[in-house]
Each structure stands twice: as structure tokens, then as C-alpha cells.
Amino acid sequence: MKIFSAAQLYEADKTTVEKQKITSADLMERAGTQIFQWLHQRLNGAPVPIHIFCGIGDNGGDGLVVGRLLIEHGYSVIVYVVNCSDKRSKNFLLNYDKIKNVTKNWPLLMKGEDDFPEINSEDIIVDAIFGIGLNRCPGGWVKKLIQYLNESKAFKLAVDIPSGLYSNAPLEDKEAVLKANHTLTFQAPKLAFFLPETAVFAPSFDVLDIGLDLEFLHNAEPLAQLISKPEAQRFYQTREKFGHKGTYGHALIVAGSYGKMGAAILSTTAAFRIGSGMVTAFVPKCGYNILQTAIPEAMVITDNEEAFLSDISFDFEPSAIGVGMGIGKNKATVEALKKLFTDSEIPFVIDADALNNISENKGLLKLLPKHSVLTPHPGELKRLIGEWKDDYDKLEKVKKFSEKHEVVVVIKGAYTITVYGDKLYINTTGNPGMATAGSGDALSGVITGLLSQGYDPLLASVFGVYMHGSAGDIASEQMGFEAVMAGDIIDNLGEAYLDLFAQTEPENESSEKN
Numbered sequence: 001m002k003i004f005s006a007a008q009l010y011e012a013d014k015t016t017v018e019k020q021k022i023t024s025a026d027l028m029e030r031a032g033t034q035i036f037q038w039l040h041q042r043l044n045g046a047p048v049p050i051h052i053f054c055g056i057g058d059n060g061g062d063g064l065v066v067g068r069l070l071i072e073h074g075y076s077v078i079v080y081v082v083n084c085s086d087k088r089s090k091n092f093l094l095n096y097d098k099i100k101n102v103t104k105n106w107p108l109l110m111k112g113e114d115d116f117p118e119i120n121s122e123d124i125i126v127d128a129i130f131g132i133g134l135n136r137c138p139g140g141w142v143k144k145l146i147q148y149l150n151e152s153k154a155f156k157l158a159v160d161i162p163s164g165l166y167s168n169a170p171l172e173d174k175e176a177v178l179k180a181n182h183t184l185t186f187q188a189p190k191l192a193f194f195l196p197e198t199a200v201f202a203p204s205f206d207v208l209d210i211g212l213d214l215e216f217l218h219n220a221e222p223l224a225q226l227i228s229k230p231e232a233q234r235f236y237q238t239r240e241k242f243g244h245k246g247t248y249g250h251a252l253i254v255a256g257s258y259g260k261m262g263a264a265i266l267s268t269t270a271a272f273r274i275g276s277g278m279v280t281a282f283v284p285k286c287g288y289n290i291l292q293t294a295i296p297e298a299m300v301i302t303d304n305e306e307a308f309l310s311d312i313s314f315d316f317e318p319s320a321i322g323v324g325m326g327i328g329k330n331k332a333t334v335e336a337l338k339k340l341f342t343d344s345e346i347p348f349v350i351d352a353d354a355l356n357n358i359s360e361n362k363g364l365l366k367l368l369p370k371h372s373v374l375t376p377h378p379g380e381l382k383r384l385i386g387e388w389k390d391d392y393d394k395l396e397k398v399k400k401f402s403e404k405h406e407v408v409v410v411i412k413g414a415y416t417i418t419v420y421g422d423k424l425y426i427n428t429t430g431n432p433g434m435a436t437a438g439s440g441d442a443l444s445g446v447i448t449g450l451l452s453q454g455y456d457p458l459l460a461s462v463f464g465v466y467m468h469g470s471a472g473d474i475a476s477e478q479m480g481f482e483a484v485m486a487g488d489i490i491d492n493l494g495e496a497y498l499d500l501f502a503q504t505e506p507e508n509e510s511s512e513k514n
């Protein structure tokens with residue numbers, strides 16, 4: 001699924017109206033009807049008070065449509081007009097007139113704090129104050145209204161986007177954004193829903209298909225691609241009936257130091273579980289017995305040093321190399337990395353201490369084979385590219401970094417984002433249970449294992465992140481977030497493959513669940 005900018009959505013709106021020979025009011029009716037149906041399906045006529053706060057633009061217009069349809073179906077509705085500007089939109093005015101035909105209780109005009117209504121915790125708030133047309137930070141009594149609504153325990157449903165949030169621009173004042181419980185967004189999710197600073201305002205959402213012109217949407221270059229099951233299914237490369245272990249490559253995992261041999265075990269096991277034909281672990285001497293005992297399937301080569309890596313030499317040609325998990329920052333290890341990067345031509349997966357060593361010795365970057373994959377968590381990323389002003393600045397910096405060094409960067413987080421040049425791929429699998437030691441080692445093993453099977457570096461990253469998250473989701477379903485350990489994620493990679501093509505109940509066609 002594609003993520004578009006606000007400007008592109010306006011363009012799509014215009015094209016749709018022209019091509020489908022409808023009016024923009026018809027489109028608003030479609031949008032409002034979808035929101036109404038979502039509520040109606042869940043409330044089933046329940047007499048719960050519904051407070052609808054409408055701005056004076058088209059987002060407010062949507063709110064008025066929802067209000068009218070709810071009133072027509074006998075719901076208990078109170079509509080407020082947040083009268084923050086004189087420039088009411090055409091379709092707002094049209095629906096303002098229409099709602100007067102179905103009720104004697106005209107919308108209440110709010111002009112200041114004195115007009116804030118009492119809202120009970122069992123009530124429902126529909127937020128239709130601002131949509132993607134927000135053009136400045138809400139201030140004055142409107143900001144106070146947003147804060148007032150945020151304090152309420154009532155369920156808050158945002159129309160299109162929580163009011164005060166820009167769809168694809170940085171946050172100006174986090175006190176002036178509605179904290180929605182759920183958002184019903186039109187046609188495509190907004191970029192703000194996936195970035196750490198802004199995602200908290202839209203913790204869950206559904207995408208409502210309002211029938212915008214498919215050709216336009218198909219041809220438009222998106223801000224980012226969302227990676228869910230349908231995309232992951234397309235990336236999957238079938239295993240051949242007559243394949244043998246050589247067909248699926250030989251992954252080399254360069255990992256571990258004294259006290260951190262678990263990182264090597266996790267990455268090596270993950271590379272196997274994702275389908276590598278053979279995996280060799282390169283570890284300091286102290287890891288030999290540990291690795292051979294923990295993973296009999298793996299081959300093990302050791303460094304001359306007992307406790308850390310000092311010279312990474314091997315006498316075979318791996319099809320992919322994952323390096324850095326638990327290797328520490330010994331001077332000799334940095335020299336060993338320098339030699340490894342210089343001698344190899346195949347792309348690497350670079351994680352953990354390999355990233356930290358690169359950050360402290362930026363010259364190493366120049367030695368990296370093209371299309372290597374870097375998998376930093378936020379702290380490692382900061383050390384690599386420096387501080388950023390906000391999430392959007394971060395993405396721009398990573399894009400430049402990716403372009404300059406011709407590498408894939410996997411920014412790990414609640415929504416992991418893979419960056420390659422100016423392209424962004426946002427993952428949708430994963431859960432808070434995966435915030436546990438070794439989860440990153442599992443991911444680097446997964447990506448290395450996919451590379452070794454012939455997936456190209458970008459696909460290995462995007463598909464690997466999806467599979468790692470999916471395995472984590474399955475593990476969390478089995479044992480709850482708190483109990484998940486990295487090994488459980490790896491143990492469920494097989495289930496994640498099975499789940500990729502498992503038959504599921506058909507979803508409601510008009511909405512895509514997040």
C-alpha cells in the first residue's frame with residue numbers, strides 16, 4: 001500500500017471528481033458515509049451520546065455528513081462547529097444546511113472556552129476539526145479545546161487524521177494535537193502515523209476506500225510504501241523442488257566476544273531458520289564449544305584470539321556475510337573489520353558493534369561493498385549520521401547517507417523503515433514484545449540468511465524485516481508481549497512462512513485493518 005502526501009491526495013481528489021463526473025460534495029458524502037457505517041456497525045443503534053466536533057473546512061464537512069447520517073438512524077448526536085475561521089468551505093456550508101433538515105438541534109457554534117461542553121467518559125468524541133488541510137499550528141482556544149478533549153476519557157475517533165497533526169510535516173506543538181484512540185483515514189494512511197514522534201497520536205487506524213481514481217494512485221510516486229502481507233507475498237522466492245543445500249547459499253556470521261556469544265548463536269540460528277542452506281559462524285576461540293554445542297548444524301571457524309576478533313580469515317566464499325553482533329570495540333577488531341571490508345566484494349549485513357566501530361572510524365564506510373545493509377537502532381543511527389531535528393529531518397539525512405554510500409539502511413523501531421536512496425519502505429509487522437535483548441541479532445541473521453539465498457539486498461531487508469516482525473507477532477500471540485525472548489522470534493520464523501500464505505477470512509472489502 002502506498003503512502004501519499006497531502007498535496008497528492010488533493011490532486012487525486014480533483015482527478016477523481018473529473019474522471020468519475022461527480023462533485024466534490026459527492027466525494028464528501030462517500031467519505032462521511034464510510035465513517036458512519038464504521039460507527040453504525042459497531043454501535044448497532046446504541047444510545048451512547050456522540051459529540052461531533054467539526055471545523056469549518058472539508059474535514060468539518062465530513063463530520064457534518066456523519067452527524068446527519070447518525071441522526072437519521074436515531075443516534076443521540078450533538079454537533080459542534082469549532083468556529084475558528086470565517087472562511088468556511090463550500091462543502092462545509094452545503095452540509096451545514098443539510099443537517100438542519102434532519103434535526104431541530106442545530107449545530108452548536110463554539111467561539112471560546114465558555115462553550116466547551118461536558119463530556120462523560122462513556123460518550124464518543126468524533127474529531128473532525130482539522131484534516132489534511134491544517135496549515136498552521138492550532139493556537140488559542142482551539143488548542144485549549146484539543147487539550148480539553150485529550151483530558152476526556154471518552155473514546156476519541158479521528159476523521160482522516162487526528163486534528164493538529166500534519167499528514168507529512170513535522171510536529172510543531174505536541175500539546176496541540178488530538179490524541180485519538182482510533183483514526184479512520186481516507187484512501188491511504190498518512191506518513192505521520194508511522195514516525196515515532198507523531199505515531200502516538202494515531203496508535204491505531206483503518207483505511208477507508210473512498211474510491212479515489214485508481215489510475216492516478218497507481219501512477220503517483222508515493223512518499224513511502226507500506227509493507228503488509230500482500231507485498232511480502234510478492235517478495236517471497238519459492239524454494240525449488242530440486243534444490244540442495246548449495247542452492248540456498250552459505251551464510252557467514254561474524255559475531256561474538258567473551259560474554260556475548262549469545263549474539264552469535266541467535267544470528268546463526270536465525271540465518272538457518274530463514275532458509276540458508278549452510279551457515280558458518282566466525283567467532284573468537286572462546287566461542288568454539290559454545291557454538292558447536294548450541295547449533296550442531298552450523299560450522300564454526302575461530303579467530304586466533306580467545307576473547308575478541310582480531311583477524312577474520314576463512315577459506316571459502318560465503319554467499320552473504322553478517323557482521324557485528326556482540327563483537328565489541330577492541331582496536332584489533334576494528335583492524336580486522338578494515339581487512340574484511342577491503343577483501344570482500346559481496347554485500348554485508350552490518351549490525352551492532354560493527355556499526356559503532358564504523359561510527360568511530362568513518363573511513364571504514366568507504367570500504368563497504370556497495371549495497372551493504374546497515375541495521376541501526378536509533379542510538380546507533382545517531383552515532384552514524386549525527387543528531388536530527390525531527391523524524392522528517394532524520395529520514396532526509398538517512399536518504400542522503402544511503403545515496404552517498406550506496407547502502408540500504410534499516411532504521412529499527414516500532415515501525416521499522418528501510419531506506420534505499422530516496423525510497424522508503426515501512427514495515428507493519430512487529431509488536432512491543434520484540435523490544436528484548438537479541439531481537440536485533442535475530443534480524444541481522446534473517447537478512448543475512450535471505451541474502452545468502454539470492455534475495456537482493458533491498459528485498460532481503462524489506463522482506464526480512466517483515467518476516468522477523470511476523471514471527472514476533474506469532475510469538476507474542478502465544479505467550480504475551482512480556483515473555484517473548486529473541487529465541488522465540490527465531491523459533492517462529494517457520495510459522496511466519498506458513499502464515500504468509502495461510503488462507504484467512506476475507507476482510508471487509510472497504511477497509512484495511514492496521
Ligand SMILES: NC(=O)C1=CN([C@@H]2O[C@H](COP(=O)(O)OP(=O)(O)OC[C@H]3O[C@@H](n4cnc5c(N)ncnc54)[C@H](OP(=O)(O)O)[C@@H]3O)[C@@H](O)[C@H]2O)[C@@H](O)CC1
Pocket residue numbers: 009010012013027028031055056057058059060061062084085086087088089129130131132133134135136137138139142159160161186210212
Ligand atoms: N482530499 C480528499 O481526497 C478528500 C478530503 N476530504 C476531507 O477534506 C479534508 C481536507 O479538507 P480541507 O482542505 O478543507 O482542510 P481541513 O483539514 O478541513 O482544514 C482547513 C481549514 O482549517 C483552517 N485551518 C487550518 N489550520 C488551522 C489552524 N491551525 N487554526 C485554525 N484554523 C485552521 C483553514 O482555515 P484558513 O487557513 O482558511 O483560515 C481551513 O478553513 C480531508 O482531511 C478530509 O477529511 C473528504 O471529504 C473527501 C476526499
Ligand SMILES: [K+]
Pocket residue numbers: 059127128129130131158159160161162163
Ligand atoms: K480530524
